[in-house]
Amino acid sequence: MNRHDPRMSPKIVDVARTAGVSTATVSRALTAPGKVSAKTRAIVMAAVEETGYIVNHAARNLRRQQTGGIVVLVPNLSNPFFSQILSGIASVLSGAAFNVLIADTQQPKGADRQIIQYLHNNRADGLIVLDGGLPEHIFGNGDRQARPPAIFACEWIEGSEKLSVTIDNVAGAAMAIDHLVQLGHSRIGHVMGPPDNVLTIRRQEGTTAALERAHLPVRREWYFEGDFSLPSGVRAAKAWLALRDRPDAVFCSSDAMACGFMSELHRHGVRVPDDVSVVGFDDIEIAEHFIPTLTTIHQPRTTIGETAARMLLARINGGEDPVQSIRLPVDLVVRESTSAPRIA
Amino acid sequence: MNRHDPRMSPKIVDVARTAGVSTATVSRALTAPGKVSAKTRAIVMAAVEETGYIVNHAARNLRRQQTGGIVVLVPNLSNPFFSQILSGIASVLSGAAFNVLIADTQQPKGADRQIIQYLHNNRADGLIVLDGGLPEHIFGNGDRQARPPAIFACEWIEGSEKLSVTIDNVAGAAMAIDHLVQLGHSRIGHVMGPPDNVLTIRRQEGTTAALERAHLPVRREWYFEGDFSLPSGVRAAKAWLALRDRPDAVFCSSDAMACGFMSELHRHGVRVPDDVSVVGFDDIEIAEHFIPTLTTIHQPRTTIGETAARMLLARINGGEDPVQSIRLPVDLVVRESTSAPRIA
DNA sequence: CAATTGAATGTAATCGATTACAAGCAGCAT
DNA sequence: ATGCTGCTTGTAATCGATTACATTCAATTG
Numbered sequence: 001m002n003r004h005d006p007r008m009s010p011k012i013v014d015v016a017r018t019a020g021v022s023t024a025t026v027s028r029a030l031t032a033p034g035k036v037s038a039k040t041r042a043i044v045m046a047a048v049e050e051t052g053y054i055v056n057h058a059a060r061n062l063r064r065q066q067t068g069g070i071v072v073l074v075p076n077l078s079n080p081f082f083s084q085i086l087s088g089i090a091s092v093l094s095g096a097a098f099n100v101l102i103a104d105t106q107q108p109k110g111a112d113r114q115i116i117q118y119l120h121n122n123r124a125d126g127l128i129v130l131d132g133g134l135p136e137h138i139f140g141n142g143d144r145q146a147r148p149p150a151i152f153a154c155e156w157i158e159g160s161e162k163l164s165v166t167i168d169n170v171a172g173a174a175m176a177i178d179h180l181v182q183l184g185h186s187r188i189g190h191v192m193g194p195p196d197n198v199l200t201i202r203r204q205e206g207t208t209a210a211l212e213r214a215h216l217p218v219r220r221e222w223y224f225e226g227d228f229s230l231p232s233g234v235r236a237a238k239a240w241l242a243l244r245d246r247p248d249a250v251f252c253s254s255d256a257m258a259c260g261f262m263s264e265l266h267r268h269g270v271r272v273p274d275d276v277s278v279v280g281f282d283d284i285e286i287a288e289h290f291i292p293t294l295t296t297i298h299q300p301r302t303t304i305g306e307t308a309a310r311m312l313l314a315r316i317n318g319g320e321d322p323v324q325s326i327r328l329p330v331d332l333v334v335r336e337s338t339s340a341p342r343i344a
Numbered sequence: 345m346n347r348h349d350p351r352m353s354p355k356i357v358d359v360a361r362t363a364g365v366s367t368a369t370v371s372r373a374l375t376a377p378g379k380v381s382a383k384t385r386a387i388v389m390a391a392v393e394e395t396g397y398i399v400n401h402a403a404r405n406l407r408r409q410q411t412g413g414i415v416v417l418v419p420n421l422s423n424p425f426f427s428q429i430l431s432g433i434a435s436v437l438s439g440a441a442f443n444v445l446i447a448d449t450q451q452p453k454g455a456d457r458q459i460i461q462y463l464h465n466n467r468a469d470g471l472i473v474l475d476g477g478l479p480e481h482i483f484g485n486g487d488r489q490a491r492p493p494a495i496f497a498c499e500w501i502e503g504s505e506k507l508s509v510t511i512d513n514v515a516g517a518a519m520a521i522d523h524l525v526q527l528g529h530s531r532i533g534h535v536m537g538p539p540d541n542v543l544t545i546r547r548q549e550g551t552t553a554a555l556e557r558a559h560l561p562v563r564r565e566w567y568f569e570g571d572f573s574l575p576s577g578v579r580a581a582k583a584w585l586a587l588r589d590r591p592d593a594v595f596c597s598s599d600a601m602a603c604g605f606m607s608e609l610h611r612h613g614v615r616v617p618d619d620v621s622v623v624g625f626d627d628i629e630i631a632e633h634f635i636p637t638l639t640t641i642h643q644p645r646t647t648i649g650e651t652a653a654r655m656l657l658a659r660i661n662g663g664e665d666p667v668q669s670i671r672l673p674v675d676l677v678v679r680e681s682t683s684a685p686r687i688a
Numbered sequence: 689c690a691a692t693t694g695a696a697t698g699t700a701a702t703c704g705a706t707t708a709c710a711a712g713c714a715g716c717a718t
Numbered sequence: 719a720t721g722c723t724g725c726t727t728g729t730a731a732t733c734g735a736t737t738a739c740a741t742t743c744a745a746t747t748g
Contacts, residue, residue, distance in 0.1 A: 009464075009465075011704060011705085012704065012705060012706095013705095021727075022727065022728045023704090023705075023706090024705095024727070024728060024730095025726085025728075026705095027705065027706055027707080028707090028726095031706085035725090035727095036726075036727085037725085037726065037727090040726080040727085054461065054466060055466075055704090055705075056466045056703085056704055057411070057466055057705095058405040058466065058704080058705095059406050059704035059705040059706085059733090060705055060706075061402040061705095062400070062704085062706095063705050063706045063707080063732070064705085064706070064733085065733070067402065069443070069445070076431075077431040077434055078427055078428045078430075079427065080424025080629075083423065083426065083427045086421055086422075086446070087420075087422035087448060090421055090446060090448050094447060094448070099413070099443075100445060100446050100447070101413070101444060101446075102430070102434060102444050102445075102446055103434070103438060103444070104434050104435065117398065122399075122401055122402065123401060230629055234633070259634075260633055262635070263633035263634070264633075285424075286574070286603060286630055289574055289603055289604055289608075290603075290607070290634070290635070291606070291610050291634070291635045293607075355734060355735085356735060356736095365697075365698085366697065367734090367735075367736090368699080369696085369698075371735065371737080372696095372736090375736085379695090379696080380696075381695085381697090384696080384697085399734090399735075400733085400734050400735070401735095402733080402735095403703090403733070403734035403735040403736085404734080404735055406702095406703050406704065406705090406733090406734085406735080407702070407734080407735050407737080408703085409703070
């Protein structure tokens with residue numbers, strides 16, 4: 001039994017022995033200091049220090065019927081959009097002594113079965129779901145599985161009663177369109193996210209509504225399919241270039257697509273904003289430094305993550321009552337990629 | 345006791361009862377199918393199906409003296425550079441039935457103490473460390489703490505004996521410089537990463553060595569301080585602009601800095617590559633779509649993550665012998681941001 | 689046919705912390 | 719002095735799965 005052997009690390013009984021008290025007292029001194037006299041507490045703490053004791057989580061969790069972990073379900077981990085949100089989540093959760101487990105829902109490997117395992121409450125005490133594309137039934141509790149509380153963040157499942165932290169996508173899209181309208185644009189296109197995605201739908205609604213409000217044409221061939229990714233922005237640009245009758249301003253449903261769009265236009269000698277104005281959505285870091293810098297709808301990603309984490313904690317600790325879904329505001333950030341149309 | 349109560353989910357004894365066997369047999373059927381007759385196995389599996397049994401990890405881990413989790417120590421989670429690596433790690437690890445826990449080492453909250461908790465082996469069965477800036481002693485085993493095996497990925501601690509998955513930073517930097525030299529540049533600058541960082545040091549070594557090999561000047565005022573971030577690239581550009589005698593080609597130690605650099609130059613009417621050639625490092629997704637598209641050193645981030653994860657698994661499962669540190673190759677990707685100097 | 693072997697299964701100890709319950713004890717009122 | 723209250727502390731059951739050890743039983747061998 002060398003020093004790497006887990007069995008050699010001190011147990012609660014070792015602390016109890018050095019402190020000359022029972023294990024119950026040690027446990028109480030550590031987790032409910034009020035239940036122990038000041039003197040004993042000091043003795044116990046000294047013994048903890050001396051032995052180098054660290055609680056065994058498996059044992060604690062088993063006894064307490066919890067897991068000490070929160071699972072974050074991320075659609076496509078490699079998308080940097082989520083890193084900022086994860087950061088917000090992690091900052092709150094590790095402060096609260098929870099482990100943050102991440103799982104990629106797009107992972108091909110027997111995804112369904114594996115995710116369902118994560119949903120079971122002996123794997124996590126709570127879930128934060130960033131993927132609105134999962135089948136709703138896996139969150140249901142129609143069967144014998146005990147499910148931990150879950151919070152949606154960014155995306156959500158339409159009609160689900162679960163709590164969520166979202167932004168006002170309809171308003172965000174409308175702000176983008178209104179900005180273009182105010183600049184004098186009347187021929188406005190839209191690069192959409194992946195079909196069926198809630199964000200895509202809401203932003204599209206906001207776009208269409210704002211166009212109609214301004215009495216501008218809503219033309220189907222000016223709504224380009226995308227999937228939020230850079231390459232899909234490139235594809236949208238190709239589609240734009242292929243049109244005979246082109247919009248002179250385009251609202252892209254993500255900054256990544258906006259960058260891909262502008263990049264491809266540039267390759268073909270089309271200038272932004274001189275020939276086309278472009279608005280993005282998200283305000284990712286590069287937006288401020290792209291050439292041209294990108295006008296976009298800012299969403300507070302770190303705050304989204306933090307808020308979702310705090311909400312989940314409230315749900316886990318407190319009762320079910322006080323917690324409410326939250327919709328965070330967005331704002332328009334005007335930069336260089338938009339200007340008045342060339343021929344006013 | 346409603347259906348949300350954890351106590352209502354089926355235990356191994358419930359399965360044993362429905363199957364008409366002992367708990368030992370159920371356990372064996374599930375984890376060591378070979379030790380059980382085919383017939384019993386089938387019966388047990390049916391019972392598992394019927395009851396909807398899912399193993400309780402806390403109990404299993406307690407008994408097996410493991411945690412079922414791997415901790416990834418990330419410096420600054422919000423840096424999208426790491427998302428790709430995390431993705432590689434997660435794909436391998438969740439396939440191997442390990443939980444992936446993430447911890448941000450830059451988290452201000454009592455960082456030291458908290459990270460050390462993660463290093464203890466009752467929190468994780470292994471570590472993947474992406475931060476080379478941690479004090480080495482926390483990995484040491486000079487004290488009574490039992491430490492789980494750890495693997496460095498990307499960064500590492502100089503002189504540490506821990507295994508690592510890295511790329512050839514010296515060669516990468518040299519490739520960047522050689523490329524500029526071949527284009528005919530003789531006045532070459534370098535935007536560095538954060539001081540003391542291993543990557544900064546190696547890439548700087550590679551840069552200096554390649555310049556000397558080409559008999560070109562190595563000028564201290566052409567080495568700009570940075571920290572891998574976009575804004576630091578902007579700052580470097582400001583420093584470049586402030587020089588009277590400027591390099592006409594610059595190798596940036598990260599793509600983010602290269603983008604910030606180019607962006608700021610563009611704001612001041614300096615054109616890339618016409619006035620300055622720029623090379624980056626990393627080949628992040630935007631590199632291919634920036635304006636101009638960025639010449640850079642490609643590093644295989646997903647592969648780095650996967651490799652580190654597989655190495656760690658080998659270390660955990662097998663003995664200590666066969667596993668070796670790995671250095672992955674990098675390649676130069678030539679794009680638009682570099683060209684021959686204006687006045688050859 | 690008795691003895692031996694090995695595969696399949698069962699019994700019960702075990703992992704380490706938490707906590708229900710019991711007990712001890714000082715202080716105080718009657 | 720007796721009994722009561724309330725604060726500390728201890729004893730031992732408990733969480734749920736794994737596995738060392740014991741047992742059963744059929745097959746094989748001399």
